[in-house]
Structures are given as C-alpha cells and as structure tokens.
Amino acid sequence: MFNVLRRTSVIGLDRPHGPRSLPVSARVRVTSAKGDLPTHVLAIRGGLPGEQDMLDGNELKSESGPSVAQYTAVHALALAVYAPLLGALPPSDPSAQLPDSWTPGDDAELMLPVVVLRVPSPATFGLLLSVLYSQRFDNFVKTLLGIPLILPDPSKPQSRTSLFTQSVFTSLLSPLSELPPTKNDSDTDTETEMDVEEGASLCAARLSKRISNVSRLVALGYTSSTHDTSDAAHALIKRSRLVQAFAANARVLGVCDLGLWGAIDVAWAVLLGAIGVCAGGLSPTAMGVAEPLLRRADAREA
Numbered sequence: 001m002f003n004v005l006r007r008t009s010v011i012g013l014d015r016p017h018g019p020r021s022l023p024v025s026a027r028v029r030v031t032s033a034k035g036d037l038p039t040h041v042l043a044i045r046g047g048l049p050g051e052q053d054m055l056d057g058n059e060l061k062s063e064s065g066p067s068v069a070q071y072t073a074v075h076a077l078a079l080a081v082y083a084p085l086l087g088a089l090p091p092s093d094p095s096a097q098l099p100d101s102w103t104p105g106d107d108a109e110l111m112l113p114v115v116v117l118r119v120p121s122p123a124t125f126g127l128l129l130s131v132l133y134s135q136r137f138d139n140f141v142k143t144l145l146g147i148p149l150i151l152p153d154p155s156k157p158q159s160r161t162s163l164f165t166q167s168v169f170t171s172l173l174s175p176l177s178e179l180p181p182t183k184n185d186s187d188t189d190t191e192t193e194m195d196v197e198e199g200a201s202l203c204a205a206r207l208s209k210r211i212s213n214v215s216r217l218v219a220l221g222y223t224s225s226t227h228d229t230s231d232a233a234h235a236l237i238k239r240s241r242l243v244q245a246f247a248a249n250a251r252v253l254g255v256c257d258l259g260l261w262g263a264i265d266v267a268w269a270v271l272l273g274a275i276g277v278c279a280g281g282l283s284p285t286a287m288g289v290a291e292p293l294l295r296r297a298d299a300r301e302a
Helices: 002-006 076-082 122-134 137-145 160-173 196-226 229-253 258-280 284-301
Strands: 008-014 025-030 040-046 070-074 108-119
Touching: 002 008, 002 070, 002 122, 008 070, 008 108, 025 040, 040 122, 070 076, 070 122, 076 122, 108 122, 108 229, 122 137, 122 229, 122 258, 137 229, 137 258, 196 229, 196 258, 229 258
Parallel strands: 040 108
Antiparallel strands: 008 025, 025 108, 040 070
C-alpha cells in the first residue's frame, strides 16, 4: 500500500462552493499502480487556535491569505486499523472508475472524496503516515533522533562517520537478547532459570543502560557537528519538539500501535539523556563510550 501512495499525486481539486472553499473531491494520478488503489484524500489542517502547527507555531497560508490544507491520499482500510478515532469515511470504490482496458501496472486517474482532518501538527503528519504504513520503526527512531545514516557508496570504502552512526543505531535497535550481560548479570545458565519477573527486570536494566550509552553518543554526534555544547543542546531540544508534535498527532488519531509508541518512548529517552549530557558538558565517560566504536570503524576502513 505504501508504495502505491508514494506514486500517487493530487492533480486537481473539485471546489463546487467556490475557489476559497474546501474541496469535496480530488483528482489523483497513480503511476504504475500495482497494489491497492487509494480510496480517499485527506485535507490536513491545523487543529490548534489559528491553525498553527504545534511543531513551530507557523500557520500554512496561501498567497491570498487564508490558511491552506495539505492533501495526501490514503487507504480507508489502513486508517481503520491504525486510526480508530478518525471515524467512518465516506464510501469510495476507486476500482469502479478504472476502464475495462486497464491492467495492473498502468497509470490510473481517480476522483476520490476529500476528508478534512485537523491535527496538532500538519508538518509531521506525513511522517506518521509513512511509519504506520511501512512499520519501519528503526528508520523512524533515526528520523526522530536526527542523525542520518550515510548510505555507503559501493565503489568507496565506508567513511568513519557512516560506520560510527551505523554502530550507534545497531547498539540501540538490536534485540535485547543480543546484549552482552551487564556487570551485575549472572551467567547464561543462571539466566535461563530466572522467572518471568527477574527476566523482565534484566531486560529493563539492559535497555536503560543501552539508552544511557546511546544518549552520550548522540550528544557527541551533535556536539561534533555544531562544535559547541550549547548549540548542540538547542538542536536536541528542537528534535524533542518534533517527538512531542508527532506523539500529539498519534494521540488525536487514537493510534495504539505498540511498536510506534515504543519507538517514541526510546527516542524521547535518548534525546532527554543527550540534552542532559550537553547541558552538563561532554564528560570523559561519553568519550569512553564512543572511542571503541570509532576505533572499530577505523579498523574496518584499514
């Protein structure tokens, strides 16, 4: 479904009540449609007073003055699963509009009903939609933390930065069972005999330690790029506002995906920890966490 949305564009709006009114339907073009066709178009508007965006306080305006909406195609089934508070959508059958000669893979032009949706942060709604469709919570955490993973060039050795950032996210997102025991952990044979409560406590301790380490690494990454702990702290606070705005959108829609909320919790904890590290200055401990990863990166380059 998500691949279909990425190939869908809104090419026209039907405004029967005047040029400044909200459209009742939208014409969309789907390029090389090989999956389920979109059923509706959402008109995303700000839900705060003055239609401001929670992320930055800005209001989307057209050149003539009034606020405008963002239009995005969606599937009714996906929204029914992931956004139960949205309510029932008007009926729509895009397949009935296809000509008899149409075959999967051809382009398609459809007229879809428009549904107005007010959210706290229109600017982050596209990210929410992509996460719900793709279920790629690892990429989602990377986006929230704001440290890009540099894709390696097959013709060149991986850079030190690329290997370092990959190490950060691998250490954060790999299964807890793959973590080496902490200093207070018992050996493997004893762990297998632990009851459920002790096992959960061990996982929580491991996750807490991992988040603490990654917070230092993220703080180090921001400080390295800004060359100033104060600027790094401000940049991290801005990322935390992104997490808040994203979570507000998810709450409005009633999203109850445990994976998504778990990713939000992890990113929030890492960002708060990184802000604390920057506010207190990067300690030798932070450098001690990062140096082994950097040494391994250098070794791989050699």
